[in-house]
Amino acid sequence: MSISAIIAAAGSGERFGAGIPKALIQLADRTLVQHAVSSLAPVVDQIIITAPSGFEAQISELVGEGIIVVTGGATRSASVRNGLAVATGEYVLVHDAARALASTDVASRVIAQLKAGAVAVVPALDVVDTIKVVDKQGFVVSTPDRASLVSIQTPQGFNTTALREAHASQNEATDDAALIEANGGAVKVITGEERALKITTPADLNTALSFLSLGSEIRTGIGTDAHAFGTGIPLWLAGLHWPGEEGVEGHSDGDVAAHAICDALFAATQLGDLGSNFGTDRPEYAGASGTRLMQEAYSMVTKAGFIISNVAVQIIGNRPKIAQRRAEAIAAISDALGGAKISVSATTTDGMGLTGQGKGIAAIATALVYKQ
Ligand code: CTP
Ligand code: MG
Numbered sequence: 001m002s003i004s005a006i007i008a009a010a011g012s013g014e015r016f017g018a019g020i021p022k023a024l025i026q027l028a029d030r031t032l033v034q035h036a037v038s039s040l041a042p043v044v045d046q047i048i049i050t051a052p053s054g055f056e057a058q059i060s061e062l063v064g065e066g067i068i069v070v071t072g073g074a075t076r077s078a079s080v081r082n083g084l085a086v087a088t089g090e091y092v093l094v095h096d097a098a099r100a101l102a103s104t105d106v107a108s109r110v111i112a113q114l115k116a117g118a119v120a121v122v123p124a125l126d127v128v129d130t131i132k133v134v135d136k137q138g139f140v141v142s143t144p145d146r147a148s149l150v151s152i153q154t155p156q157g158f159n160t161t162a163l164r165e166a167h168a169s170q171n172e173a174t175d176d177a178a179l180i181e182a183n184g185g186a187v188k189v190i191t192g193e194e195r196a197l198k199i200t201t202p203a204d205l206n207t208a209l210s211f212l213s214l215g216s217e218i219r220t221g222i223g224t225d226a227h228a229f230g231t232g233i234p235l236w237l238a239g240l241h242w243p244g245e246e247g248v249e250g251h252s253d254g255d256v257a258a259h260a261i262c263d264a265l266f267a268a269t270q271l272g273d274l275g276s277n278f279g280t281d282r283p284e285y286a287g288a289s290g291t292r293l294m295q296e297a298y299s300m301v302t303k304a305g306f307i308i309s310n311v312a313v314q315i316i317g318n319r320p321k322i323a324q325r326r327a328e329a330i331a332a333i334s335d336a337l338g339g340a341k342i343s344v345s346a347t348t349t350d351g352m353g354l355t356g357q358g359k360g361i362a363a364i365a366t367a368l369v370y371k372q
Contacts, residue, residue, distance in 0.1 A: 004089030010072020223263025239332030258290025
């Protein structure tokens with residue numbers, strides 16, 4: 001019994017006002033649509049995303065192979081119909097990318113109800129506010145009993161045939177269950193979750209962040225490295241080769257920026273330091289490039305359950321001049337660290353010390369990480 005999931009992500013996010021589709025807004029380490037994919041992927045067999053027109057390729061690249069991306073429609077219901085056209089599952093979950101943090105657990109509970117025979121299943125929370133029906137002149141018409149009201153979320157689950165029949169009307173509704181209701185179908189309500197809030201405005205993004213509970217597990221680390229210039233050695237710095245510049249003596253390719261970054265990552269994650277991980281007792285790393293060491297450090301940090309929030313590195317020395325190749329250096333380091341946010345700065349030391357007297361290059365790096 002296979003299960004498809006349609007992630008409605010084709011909205012423009014007008015109320016959010018970011019100037020980009022809401023599904024592409026970043027929340028911690030990934031975009032809203034990527035969060036939605038991560039929570040559904042473990043429990044469904046097929047994922048279909050409805051993308052805003054013109055953003056199909058960008059979304060496809062973000063979510064990777066094996067996920068179908070179709071162009072959405074002018075309304076949410078039209079978008080869902082475009083997804084339904086390619087759904088192959090006997091059951092289908094319909095989910096809003098805007099409810100990015102809905103958990104895998106709520107999706108499993110929806111699926112369990114479908115398997116038990118329900119035609120339509122929706123997660124819901126009790127309403128905390130008193131809700132009133134108001135007329136066009138701004139006067140209250142009635143006050144429904146709050147105890148009988150609930151606030152509806154996604155993912156909603158359906159028997160695919162029943163949802164297709166409900167959508168055949170081509171009607172519009174703000175959720176899919178409403179179309180089933182209009183057809184006389186029974187809609188089962190199960191307990192939703194606060195973290196499945198619909199991200200509508202920038203303030204909602206802050207609430208969503210609090211569900212990721214990053215606050216308690218944020219960690220910072222620092223690392224430094226320095227090497228003296230040699231003679232006839234190529235210079236490697238910040239993952240780049242610098243033709244025409246004298247290189248430095250030192251471990252492997254002497255990339256002080258890469259080494260400082262590795263140390264900062266190990267410090268933040270309490271995984272030791274450059275020496276304990278890549279030192280002389282680990283011959284497999286003898287002569288390894290700075291880039292390779294950063295890749296290894298990234299892999300160790302990730303395996304230990306950490307996500308990199310950002311890494312900043314400052315290069316200290318009279319030369320080379322970093323500014324012209326800053327973007328390249330950022331890209332090289334980011335590539336080695338799984339696409340992490342990187343900044344690269346440089347300074348001189350007013351003629352003082354090893355670096356100021358032009359004897360070598362130093363680097364200092366900080367890393368901010370958090371537990372997954
Ligand atoms: N959606 C869609 N196709 C549309 C409109 C909306 O797939 N034509 C999706 C949105 O991407 C969102 C979900 O439906 O994940 C719920 O819609 P909403 O929260 O209203 O998002 P937006 O329409 O993007 O936001 P706004 O109404 O503020 O423009
Ligand atoms: Mg909308």
